[in-house]
Structure formats: structure tokens, C-alpha cells
Amino acid sequence: MTVITEETYKYSAEFLISKLPQEFQQVDLGVICGSGLGGLVDTIDQSTKVEFLYKDIPGFVASTVVGHAGKLVFGHLGEFRTPTVFMVGRFHCYEGHTMLQCTLPVRVMALMGIKSLIVTNACGGLKSEHKVGDLMIINDHLSLPGMVGNNALIGANIEFFGPRFPAVSDAYTYALRKLAFKAAFEVGISPNDIREGVYAMVTGPSFETRVEARYLATIGADVVGMSTVPEVVVARHAGIKVLGISLITNDVVRARGKDAKLEVMRELGLTDKIDTEEDTEKTFANHAEVLETSAMRSNDMQRMVIRYADLLAATLI
Numbered sequence: 337m338t339v340i341t342e343e344t345y346k347y348s349a350e351f352l353i354s355k356l357p358q359e360f361q362q363v364d365l366g367v368i369c370g371s372g373l374g375g376l377v378d379t380i381d382q383s384t385k386v387e388f389l390y391k392d393i394p395g396f397v398a399s400t401v402v403g404h405a406g407k408l409v410f411g412h413l414g415e416f417r418t419p420t421v422f423m424v425g426r427f428h429c430y431e432g433h434t435m436l437q438c439t440l441p442v443r444v445m446a447l448m449g450i451k452s453l454i455v456t457n458a459c460g461g462l463k464s465e466h467k468v469g470d471l472m473i474i475n476d477h478l479s480l481p482g483m484v485g486n487n488a489l490i491g492a493n494i495e496f497f498g499p500r501f502p503a504v505s506d507a508y509t510y511a512l513r514k515l516a517f518k519a520a521f522e523v524g525i526s527p528n529d530i531r532e533g534v535y536a537m538v539t540g541p542s543f544e545t546r547v548e549a550r551y552l553a554t555i556g557a558d559v560v561g562m563s564t565v566p567e568v569v570v571a572r573h574a575g576i577k578v579l580g581i582s583l584i585t586n587d588v589v590r591a592r593g594k595d596a597k598l599e600v601m602r603e604l605g606l607t608d609k610i611d612t613e614e615d616t617e618k619t620f621a622n623h624a625e626v627l628e629t630s631a632m633r634s635n636d637m638q639r640m641v642i643r644y645a646d647l648l649a650a651t652l653i
């Protein structure tokens with residue numbers, strides 16, 4: 337296991353601070369941009385923005401996924417010009433990174449002063465009432481890797497950040513979820529296009545089998561993705577408040593699929609039963625579809641995040 341010490345995090349933060357103008361040496365808000373959702377940084381004041389490629393920051397690993405630019409951007413967000421740090425592209429375990437490597441930027445952001453983190457992601461919808469393109473405010477998560485031995489906090493606890501056994505039952509606080517819905521409605525997102533629910537994390541990179549999808553829905557998940565949870569756990573451990581926003585980019589195939597045996601028996605006249613199961617062969621999940629939906633809906637998500645940052649800056653939450 338890669339060991340990352342308190343000094344490693346501090347070294348990365350000090351590196352950034354030494355290169356940043358004073359206005360960004362301490363930031364209030366962090367934003368992690370999910371697949372295809374990095375366009376948010378195009379909405380910030382371009383004249384004050386400062387960018388670092390991940391490959392140039394000590395301790396950071398490389399971002400290898402299409403739709404994840406691989407840069408850390410500092411800028412002013414919204415009308416209140418909140419000093420914000422954006423991860424434009426995140427790290428995933430399926431890229432070969434450990435959870436500690438994937439979450440290193442969150443601790444670096446903690447050292448740079450963030451009090452609040454907005455985590456966004458692209459995900460697959462598991463419920464028939466969801467539409468592709470819907471937004472979902474996360475109200476809880478189901479960490480499949482975390483439950484079976486791959487929790488982001490495994491290893492020596494760094495007391496400097498937080499306690500050995502942090503509670504995450506309130507990771508997605510009610511007050512912030514309310515603020516997010518307020519932001520969404522104020523920017524004109526229809527209540528029919530935004531919901532609240534449970535995000536399940538799997539490691540990927542293969543998408544779910546049909547039975548895995550049914551299993552996830554049965555055990556309480558509304559959507560599934562391959563990120564977010566490690567970042568949230570590490571942020572909550574460090575006392576950072578979290579808002580999670582998912583964009584449902586595709587429908588996860590759940591139908592059982594046609595019964596081959598029955599079909600052959602019917603063709604040979606051995607039975608007259610007909611398989612009524614829907615044929616979903618054409619709807620495989622794929623990353624191109626994920627990026628396509630992100631591109632279609634990223635504007636709404638951006639407007640909502642900007643409004644949320646302003647509401648947050650205007651409240652004492």
C-alpha cells in the first residue's frame with residue numbers, strides 16, 4: 337500500500353501556496369468536477385484564474401480518463417467572488433490509483449482552508465422513475481468497496497485531519513441539501529428534473545451486469561458511479577461540509593434479458609410459451625454516452641453550482 341504521510345499533504349499544499357497570489361493562498365470552497373463537467377471553470381473570472389496541471393503538483397498522480405482534464409484551478413466563483421479551488425478531473429481507483437492517492441487533493445484542499453466541498457459526478461440511473469439528464473442531490477451513499485475492505489481511511493489515522501472513527505451518517509447535511517434545491521429552483525431547473533437519493537460506489541471500470549444493477553437497486557441505491565465516496569469520506573473526516581450532485585448520464589441495464597432456452601424450445605415447437613422479457617440488447621452503458629449527456633446538461637449544473645456558492649456565501653451554514 338502506498339503510504340502518504342502528513343508531510344506529503346503539507347508539502348503539496350505548501351508548493352501550491354508558494355506559487356499562488358495572496359488572494360488564493362487560502363480558499364473557502366472546493367469543487368470536484370465529474371466526467372465531462374469541468375466546463376464550470378470557464379464561468380469564473382478568467383483574468384484572476386490560476387491553473388496547475390496535476391502532473392506538476394508534488395504528490396498528485398496523473399488523470400487518465402477522457403473528460404477529466406487533469407488540472408487544479410483557482411478562481412473566483414459567483415457574484416460573491418468566493419475564492420474557490422476546482423479539481424477539473426478527478427482520480428479513480430480503476431485507473432490503478434489507491435484510495436489514498438485518489439483523495440490526496442481533498443486533504444490538500446483542507447490544508448488550504450476549504451470549509452465546504454461540492455462533489456459532482458456522472459452516474460447511471462437504477463430506478464425506472466429516473467430520466468437520463470436528471471440531476472440528483474445525494475442524501476446518502478452506499479460504498480461497496482468501503483464495506484468490504486477498501487475504505488479511503490484505511491491506514492494509520494492522521495489525527496491532524498480527524499478522528500480514527502468518524503461518523504458519516506450525516507455526510508450530506510440536510511441544510512446544505514435544502515440550499516442546493518433552493519439554488520436549483522432559483523436558476524429555473526424544474527422540480528421534475530432534479531431529485532434526491534442514494535449514490536452507490538463501485539470500483540469499475542466495467543459497467544454493471546444486469547444482476548448487479550438489480551442488486552444495487554434492491555439494496556437501496558438510486559444511482560451508481562465509480563467515484564465520489566472516497567472524496568466525501570476523507571472530506572467529512574477533516575470536518576469539511578459536503579454537497580454531492582449527480583448527473584444521471586445513462587440508464588443502467590437492469591432487465592433480465594431474453595431467455596435463450598425458452599426461445600429455442602419455442603422455435604422447435606417444444607413449447608408455445610413466449611418470453612415476455614424486454615429486449616434491452618441495444619442499451620449498453622458506454623462512456624461516450626456519459627460524456628454526451630454531461631455536455632447536454634452541464635450548463636444547468638454549472639448555473640446551479642454558481643447560485644449554490646452564492647447562497648452558501650450569504651449564509652452562516
Ligand SMILES: O=P(O)(O)O[C@H]1O[C@H](CO)[C@@H](O)[C@H]1O
Pocket residue numbers: 369370371401426428456457458459540561562563564622623626
Ligand atoms: O464519477 P465521474 O468521475 O463523474 O465519472 C463517471 O463516469 C465514468 C464512466 O463513464 C466513471 O469514471 C464514473 O465514475
